[in-house]
Amino acid sequence: MMTHDGNNPKGGLSRAGSMDNGKGIADRLMEELHLSGKTIDDIVECLKQIPLHPRTAAAIRSAHALGCDLKVLSDANQFYIETILKHHGLYDCFSEIITNPTVMDKGRLRIFPYHDLTSMHGCNLCPPNLCKGIVIKHRKALSLGDRKVQYIYLGDGKGDFCPTLQLDERDYVMPRKEFALCDLVLKKSSLVKAQVHEWSSGEELEKILLQLINDNSNKS
Secondary structure (H helix, E strand, O other), X not given: OOOOOOXXXXXXXXXXXXXXXXXXXXXXXXXXXXXXXXXXXXXXXXXXXXXXXXXXHHHHHHHHXXXXXXXXXXXXXXXXXXXXXXXXXXXXXXXXXXXEOEEEEOOEEEEOOOOOOOOOOOOOOOOOOOOHHHXXXXXXXXXXXXXXXXXXXXXXXXXXXXXXXXXXXOOEEEXXXXXXXXXXXXXXXXXXXXXXXXXXXXXHHHHHHHHHHHHHHHHO
8 A cells, every 4th residue: 555765755664564574574663663753643644645546536435435345455554554544534435454453552553463473374475474365265255155246356566466366257356557466467367367457547447446346236
C-alpha cells in the first residue's frame, strides 16, 4: 500500500511499515523512531501525506456500494493501513484487514508478525511473517461449494504471486503493469489459473474492476 523513494522524507516510516522478511526489523525501526523523539502523531501526519489516486478511491467506494466484500491483505501493518484508510474515508468499505498486527506501548508503535514465527508456514515464496497464499487458501476453503463466490485480487508486489496461485479459473487477478507481480504472472503464466487483467493507472483500475463486477453480476 505504501511506496517511497530515496528522496522522500517519509522513507524511514515507509521502510518500517513492513516486517522485512519477518525478522522484526520493522519493530526495531519503530523503536529507533521513538527514541529519536518521533511521536505517534508524527507518524500519522506522514501517513496522511501518502497519496491515493482519486479514481482508485472511487473504485473502492463503487465496489463496496455494489455489494462486494472488500478485504485488505497486506504485508504492511494494521496501524498504517487503518490510518490511511480512515484519512481517505475508506475504512468502512472493508470488512477485514489481514496484516501484521500492531499495539501501542507507552507511546511507541509495536509491530508483530501475522504468523507465529515459532511455527514456520513452509512457503518458500513468502516471508516468514505472512504467507498471503495461505490466507487466500483458507478463505477459499470456507466458501468451498459456493459457486457464487469469486475473487478479484489486486496487487503489485512479488508477495502477491503466491496468493495468485491459489485462485482458480473463475477468479481474476489484476496485476499492476511494470511491477513485480505482473512480471511474475507473465513469466510463469502456465502456473496461473485466474483470468488476468493488467492495469497501470487509477482510471484503468477503476474501469476494469467495475467492468468485472458488473459483468459477473449480470451472469448471476
